Amino acid sequence: MLSRRHFLARSGGGLGAFALADLLRGGREPDHAPRARRVVQLFMSGAASQVDTFDYKPLLIRRNGEKFDPGGEVELFQSSPGAVMQSPRRWRQRGQCGGWVSDLVPHLGGCVDDMAFLHGMVSTTNIHGPATFLQTTGFVQPGFPSMGAWASYGLGAMTDELPTFVVLPDARGFAPGGPRNWSAGFLPTQHQASMIRPGRQHPIHDLFPAEDAAFVTEESERDGRAALARLNRLHGAERAEDQRLDARIASYELAARLQLSAPEALDLGNETAEVRELYGVDCEPTADFGRRCLVARRLLERGVRFVQVWSGADNGHPRRNWDSHEDIERDHGIMAAEMDRPAAALLTDLKRRGMLDDTIVLWTTEFGRMPCSQGGKGRDHNPFGFSSWLAGGGIRGGVRYGATDEWSFRAVENPTSGHDVHATMLHLLGIDHEQLTFRHNGIDRRLTDVAGRVIPELID
Numbered sequence: 001m002l003s004r005r006h007f008l009a010r011s012g013g014g015l016g017a018f019a020l021a022d023l024l025r026g027g028r029e030p031d032h033a034p035r036a037r038r039v040v041q042l043f044m045s046g047a048a049s050q051v052d053t054f055d056y057k058p059l060l061i062r063r064n065g066e067k068f069d070p071g072g073e074v075e076l077f078q079s080s081p082g083a084v085m086q087s088p089r090r091w092r093q094r095g096q097c098g099g100w101v102s103d104l105v106p107h108l109g110g111c112v113d114d115m116a117f118l119h120g121m122v123s124t125t126n127i128h129g130p131a132t133f134l135q136t137t138g139f140v141q142p143g144f145p146s147m148g149a150w151a152s153y154g155l156g157a158m159t160d161e162l163p164t165f166v167v168l169p170d171a172r173g174f175a176p177g178g179p180r181n182w183s184a185g186f187l188p189t190q191h192q193a194s195m196i197r198p199g200r201q202h203p204i205h206d207l208f209p210a211e212d213a214a215f216v217t218e219e220s221e222r223d224g225r226a227a228l229a230r231l232n233r234l235h236g237a238e239r240a241e242d243q244r245l246d247a248r249i250a251s252y253e254l255a256a257r258l259q260l261s262a263p264e265a266l267d268l269g270n271e272t273a274e275v276r277e278l279y280g281v282d283c284e285p286t287a288d289f290g291r292r293c294l295v296a297r298r299l300l301e302r303g304v305r306f307v308q309v310w311s312g313a314d315n316g317h318p319r320r321n322w323d324s325h326e327d328i329e330r331d332h333g334i335m336a337a338e339m340d341r342p343a344a345a346l347l348t349d350l351k352r353r354g355m356l357d358d359t360i361v362l363w364t365t366e367f368g369r370m371p372c373s374q375g376g377k378g379r380d381h382n383p384f385g386f387s388s389w390l391a392g393g394g395i396r397g398g399v400r401y402g403a404t405d406e407w408s409f410r411a412v413e414n415p416t417s418g419h420d421v422h423a424t425m426l427h428l429l430g431i432d433h434e435q436l437t438f439r440h441n442g443i444d445r446r447l448t449d450v451a452g453r454v455i456p457e458l459i460d
Helices: 004-011 013-025 058-062 128-137 146-157 179-183 218-238 243-266 274-280 288-301 330-353 419-428
Strands: 037-043 093-095 101-102 117-121 165-168 306-311 361-363 388-392 400-401 411-413 436-440 443-446
Touching: 004 274, 037 058, 037 288, 101 179, 117 330, 117 411, 128 179, 146 165, 146 306, 146 419, 165 179, 243 288, 274 288, 274 330, 288 330, 306 330, 330 361, 388 419, 400 411
Parallel strands: 037 306, 037 361, 117 400, 165 306
Antiparallel strands: 093 101, 117 388, 361 388, 436 443
16 A cells, blocks of 8 residues: 555645645544534633532531531641631522522623533542643543543544644643643644643744744745755655654644734734623733633634633742632632633633534633631642533533532532543544544553543533
C-alpha cells in the first residue's frame, strides 16, 4: 500500500496540502446519534466550596458554631476539624425548579432551570494537582490526555481555520499541574490544546513575527512556508510512520491559517454594547473572566470543538484561586465576583443564539470544602462530597442528581466520579466511552480508565 507520507511526497504542493488537511482532520464515525457537537468546561481551580454555592444544608445553619461530629473519624488535609460553620451568604430557591443557590453566585442562580446539579461528586485524592488531573484527564498521574484531546482524537475538527481544542487560562497563571491539564499525553500531538490568552498584546504566542523583524515580509513568509513544506515532504518520505512530523506539519499549517482567522475570532470590537455589558468585559472584577467567556462563545460558534476556561491560578498569596483555607468569605467572595456574572452570561448567550442545544457546558472543580471551620474563617479540602453542574447539549435542566449527607460532608446518594461525568459527556457527543481507546504501552487506554458509567437521569 502507498503510505500517506509517500502519497504526500508524490502529490506536489497544492494537492499535497489539500490531502494533508483532510488526513489530519481525523475523527471517527459516531457510535450513535450525538446530542452535542462541542463542549466548554469552566474549571474552578483550588476547590470551590459546595457548602457556599450549590449544596444547601439547613443543619449547618441550626448547628453553626457547635462541635462538628458527623460520626467516625474526620480526615482533613492540613488541620483538625473546627466548629460547624454555616455559609456567610444567604440561600434562596431559584427558578421554576426551586433549586437552592447561595447569594454568592446570584447570576448563576438565575440559570438553574438549565442546569443539572451533581451533588454527590467524589474524588480519590485531596491534593490539588492529582485531583485536578483526575477531573481533566481521568487519572491522578500526569501524562494522560485531557478530555479535550480525547474529543479531538475521537471526533476530529469542525473547521480547518481554528484549533479543535483551545484553553483560556487565568490571566494570573496556571492551575496546579499547568499545561499538563490540557496535554495530548500519548495521543498524536496535534490533539493538544492551543493556549490563547485574550487581553494580551499577543494572545497567541509567536503567531506573528516580532516587531523588530522588519525583514520578514508577506512574500518572504509565503516563500518560507513553501520551502518548509517541500522539506517536510522530502523528510517525511523517508520516515513514513513517524506521526510526530504529521503533528508538526499540522501545527505549521494551522498557524498560517490562524494569522487570518485568530484576529477576527478574538476581536470583541464587533460585539454589541449589550453583549459586552452582559459578560462584564469592560468593568472589574469581571473583565478577565468575562472576556474569556465571550471569546469562548466566539470560538465555539466558529467551529472550535472543546474550550476550557480556567478560574484561579496557583500563584501563592494573597490567594487568587478557590483554595480558601484562611477566609472563605473573603477569598470565595473575590473569586465568585469574578466568575458568576460571566459564567451566567455564557449560558444565557449560548441559549439565545440556539447554541446551547448542541453545546455541553461543564462547571467543575477538583474537590469541595469542609462544612467545619479551619482557623476560624476558612475551610479545608473535602474530596468526599462536592458539587458540579452540567447544562445544554442534551442535558436535562432543573434536576439534581446525587446528594451529600446532612452536613455536606460525604456523598451518600448516587456517588459520582469524574469518570461518570466524562462517560456521560462522551455519550452525548455520540461516543461510547468504552470504545474510544488508544493503544499505549500494550494497554488500550481510554478517558474513563476502567470505570465510568453514563448517567441516564441527566439526559433529556
